[in-house]
Amino acid sequence: MLVTELRLGELLAEGGEGRVFEVAAGDPGVPRPGPVMVYKQLRRPRPRLDLSLLCAVPAVAAGRDEAVCRRILSSSAWPAAAVVDDHDARLALGALMPRAPAEFWLRHRDGLLRLATLSYLAGDPDRMAVAYGVTLPQPGAAERVALVYALARLLDAWQGGAGPLVVHGDLSAKNVLWSLRPAPAVYVLDCDGAVIGGAPGEPDGGAATDDLARPGLLRATTPNWDDPALPPGGVPTEASDRYVLGLVFLRVVGAAHFPLQGRQRAHVRVNVDLDLPRSWRKFPDMPGLWEMCERSLSLVNAAERPTPAQWAAALEDLLDVLGATEMATRARAAQGDERPARPARGGAVPGSQGPGLGALALTAVTVPDVVVRPVLRHRAVATWQLIGAGPALSGAAGGRNPGLSGMAAPTPRQMARRTLTTWAAAHGLAARLVRLPGRRLNGLRRLVGVLVLDVAAACGVLFLVGMAVSPWIGL
Amino acid sequence: MASQYLGTEERYAVFPFYLCLDVSQSMAGPPIDEVNAELPQLRASVGQDPAVAEVIRFGIVTFSDVARTILGLADLALVQSMPRVEVEGRTSYASAFEHLRRVIEADYHAGRAAGERWYRPAVLFVSDGRPTDPEERWLEAHRRLVDPAWRRHPNILAFGFGEAVPEILATVAENKPNRAYVAAAGAAPSAVVPELMAGLVQSIVSSSASAYTGAPQLVPPQLPNMQAIPVDELE
Numbered sequence: 213m214l215v216t217e218l219r220l221g222e223l224l225a226e227g228g229e230g231r232v233f234e235v236a237a238g239d240p241g242v243p244r245p246g247p248v249m250v251y252k253q254l255r256r257p258r259p260r261l262d263l264s265l266l267c268a269v270p271a272v273a274a275g276r277d278e279a280v281c282r283r284i285l286s287s288s289a290w291p292a293a294a295v296v297d298d299h300d301a302r303l304a305l306g307a308l309m310p311r312a313p314a315e316f317w318l319r320h321r322d323g324l325l326r327l328a329t330l331s332y333l334a335g336d337p338d339r340m341a342v343a344y345g346v347t348l349p350q351p352g353a354a355e356r357v358a359l360v361y362a363l364a365r366l367l368d369a370w371q372g373g374a375g376p377l378v379v380h381g382d383l384s385a386k387n388v389l390w391s392l393r394p395a396p397a398v399y400v401l402d403c404d405g406a407v408i409g410g411a412p413g414e415p416d417g418g419a420a421t422d423d424l425a426r427p428g429l430l431r432a433t434t435p436n437w438d439d440p441a442l443p444p445g446g447v448p449t450e451a452s453d454r455y456v457l458g459l460v461f462l463r464v465v466g467a468a469h470f471p472l473q474g475r476q477r478a479h480v481r482v483n484v485d486l487d488l489p490r491s492w493r494k495f496p497d498m499p500g501l502w503e504m505c506e507r508s509l510s511l512v513n514a515a516e517r518p519t520p521a522q523w524a525a526a527l528e529d530l531l532d533v534l535g536a537t538e539m540a541t542r543a544r545a546a547q548g549d550e551r552p553a554r555p556a557r558g559g560a561v562p563g564s565q566g567p568g569l570g571a572l573a574l575t576a577v578t579v580p581d582v583v584v585r586p587v588l589r590h591r592a593v594a595t596w597q598l599i600g601a602g603p604a605l606s607g608a609a610g611g612r613n614p615g616l617s618g619m620a621a622p623t624p625r626q627m628a629r630r631t632l633t634t635w636a637a638a639h640g641l642a643a644r645l646v647r648l649p650g651r652r653l654n655g656l657r658r659l660v661g662v663l664v665l666d667v668a669a670a671c672g673v674l675f676l677v678g679m680a681v682s683p684w685i686g687l
Numbered sequence: 688m689a690s691q692y693l694g695t696e697e698r699y700a701v702f703p704f705y706l707c708l709d710v711s712q713s714m715a716g717p718p719i720d721e722v723n724a725e726l727p728q729l730r731a732s733v734g735q736d737p738a739v740a741e742v743i744r745f746g747i748v749t750f751s752d753v754a755r756t757i758l759g760l761a762d763l764a765l766v767q768s769m770p771r772v773e774v775e776g777r778t779s780y781a782s783a784f785e786h787l788r789r790v791i792e793a794d795y796h797a798g799r800a801a802g803e804r805w806y807r808p809a810v811l812f813v814s815d816g817r818p819t820d821p822e823e824r825w826l827e828a829h830r831r832l833v834d835p836a837w838r839r840h841p842n843i844l845a846f847g848f849g850e851a852v853p854e855i856l857a858t859v860a861e862n863k864p865n866r867a868y869v870a871a872a873g874a875a876p877s878a879v880v881p882e883l884m885a886g887l888v889q890s891i892v893s894s895s896a897s898a899y900t901g902a903p904q905l906v907p908p909q910l911p912n913m914q915a916i917p918v919d920e921l922e
Contacts, residue, residue, distance in 0.1 A: 344764065474902050
C-alpha cells in the first residue's frame with residue numbers, strides 16, 4: 213500500500229531501526245478482521261520486494277502444517293504489508309505489523325504501560341520491583357525456564373521440520389516480549405529483518421542503491437546480543453539465532469547480564485558462574501544442560517550449536533524436574549500447538565530434530581571455549597557467605613554441593629577469588645553496619661567497621677585455637 | 688588456551704553522566720522553558736528502560752555566578768521527578784569546572800564505598816554564552832578538571848547555541864575531535880534545545896548499550912562529524 217494511504221496515530225516507540233506509529237482504526241490499508249496494526253517506519257528505505265517476500269503469510273506457511281503456522285503467528289509480529297513510497301513503488305518505507313497483544317505489556321508504578329521486554333528479566337528482580345513496581349520471578353524460577361522454552365519452540369517452528377528456514381537475525385532482550393499470564397509466552401518483534409530460505413530477499417533489481425542491494429549492511433544488531441562468530445555486516449544464519457537462544461537461557465534464568473561477547477576470542481576460554489537457587493539440585497542431568505548451554509555459546513564451534521528442538525526437549529525435561537510440567541503444557545497451548553518437543557521415552561516425536569538432553573550429554577567430545585558452571589546458593593549471597601564461612605571453604609571440603617553429581621569442584625584460582633570476594637562482602641557489610649546518614653567521614657566509618665570485624669574474627673579464631681590446644685599443653 | 692572468569696558477583700560498572708547546564712540570565716525564556724519541558728522526557732527515556740537505567744547514573748549541575756548540584760548522581764529509575772531549572776546570574780565557567788571536580792571526586796568515593804565500579808564519567812556541558820569570568824581563571828579550573836594526573840578526570844562533550852563561541856567550546860572539549868557541537872548561527876533556541884536534549888538521551892542510551900559489551904564507549908549524539916570515543920574504566 214502507499215504511504216499516503218496511511219493515517220498515522222501516536223508515536224509508540226523509537227529505536228535504531230525506525231519509528232513505530234499507531235495506525236488509525238478506519239484506515240483502508242489495515243486488514244480486518246484481525247489484530248490491531250502498527251506502522252513501522254524504517255530509517256532507511258529498502259527494496260520493496262525484499263520486504264514483500266516476508267509479508268505474505270504463505271511465505272512462512274509454505275510446507276508447514278497448520279499447528280506450526282499457528283505457533284509462528286501467535287508468537288511473532290510478522291509483517292503484514294509493505295508500505296511503499298508514492299513516487300517510487302520499488303522502495304519500501306516501512307511495514308504494517310500486528311501490535312503486541314495486551315498480555316505483553318507491563319504497567320509501571322507510574323501507571324503507564326510499557327512493552328514487557330526481556331530486559332526486565334535480565335536484571336535483578338529486586339531492583340525492578342523497587343524501581344518500577346513490577347513483580348518478577350526470582351532467578352532460576354520455573355517461570356523463567358518456561359519463557360525460554362516458549363522461545364525455543366518458536367525458533368523450532370521457524371527452523372525445524374518442513375518449510376523454508378526462517379532466521380530472525382536480531383533477537384535480543386528488546387525484541388522479545390514475555391508474559392506469564394494467562395500462560396508462559398513470548399512475542400518476537402522486528403521480524404521484518406528476517407531471512408527466509410537461508411538467504412535474504414533479492415533486492416529489486418535496478419531500484420536499489422548499492423547499499424540497499426547489500427542486505428548485510430541493512431541489518432540491525434543489538435550490542436551485547438550479537439553473535440561473535442558472525443562477521444560485521446554478515447548475513448545471519450540459524451547459528452546466530454541459536455547463539456542468542458543460549459544467551460537468553462543464561463541471562464533470563466540467571467537474571468543478570470553476562471558481558472560474554474566482549475571476552476570471547478579465539479584461544480580464550482570464558483568461565484561463566486551462573487547463580488541458581490538450591491531447588492535446582494534436584495535436576496539429575498545437569499551436565500547435559502550446561503553442555504548444551506556451552507555449545508550454544510561457542511565461538512569456535514558455531515556450526516555445532518544445538519537446535520531449538522534440542523533446547524525445547526531439554527527444557528521440557530527441566531520443567532518436569534522443577535515440578536512445573538503444567539507450565540510447559542500451558543506454554544504449548546498458548547502457541548496453539550500442543551505437541552511436546554521431546555520424544556516420549558523410547559519413541560519418536562513429531563517436530564523433534566534431535567536427541568534429548570540425556571543423549572546429548574554423551575555426544576560432546578570437543579573442548580568447550582565457554583564453560584558454564586552452576587552455582588547453587590541462597591538468594592542473600594553476602595549474608596549466606598558470612599554465615600556459611602564462605603563458598604571457598606565449603607568448596608574445598610568436597611564441593612559446594614557434595615550430593616550434586618553435576619557440580620565440579622572449583623579450581624584453586626576460583627577458590628582464591630571467591631575467598632577474596634567473601635572477605636570483601638564481609639567488609640562491605642561491616643562498613644554498612646556503621647554507616648550513618650550523610651557522606652562525611654565515610655572512609656573513616658568504613659575503616660572502623662572493617663577493623664571491628666577483623667579484630668572480632670581474629671579473637672574468635674584465637675579462642676577456638678586456644679580451646680583446641682589447651683588440653684595438650686596442660687591447661 | 689587462556690582463560691577468563693565471568694561470575695555474577697562481578698557487578699557491572701556504572702557509567703556516570705553529569706549534565707552541566709548554563710542557567711545564566713541569557714537562558715531566560717524559551718531555552719530554560721524547553722530544558723524544563725525536556726528533563727522529564729529524559730528521565731522517562733533513561734530511567735524507565737530497565738536495560739539503560741541499570742548502568743547509567745545521572746546528575747545535573749547548573750552554573751551561573753556559582754555552580755550547584757540540583758540532582759545528585761542517581762539511578763534515574765529511582766528518581767520520582769526531575770528538578771526544575773531556574774535562571775540565575777552570569778556565566779562562570781570556572782565555578783562549573785571547580786564544582787564538577789569536587790562533585791565527581793565525592794561521588795566516586797561514595798560509589799566505591801557502596802561497592803560500585805565506575806567507568807570514566809562523562810560531562811555534557813551545555814552553554815548559550817561566553818564565560819564572564821577572567822580567562823585565566825576558568826582555563827585554570829578547566830585544566831584541573833581534565834588533568835590526566837587526576838584519575839577521575841571526565842570526558843567532556845560540549846554543546847553551544849545562542850552566543851556560545853565555538854573556539855571556547857572546543858577548548859572546553861579539550862580540542863579533541865568530534866566532542867564539541869555548536870548550533871548554526873541564528874538558530875532559534877526553542878528549536879535547538881529539544882533537538883539537543885533528544886540527542887543527549889540518544890547518546891546516553893547508546894553509551895549504556897556499549898557498556899554491556901564490556902567495551903564501553905561515550906557515544907556522541909547523531910550529529911555531523913561525530914564518532915564514538917573509547918572510554919576506559921577507572922581503577
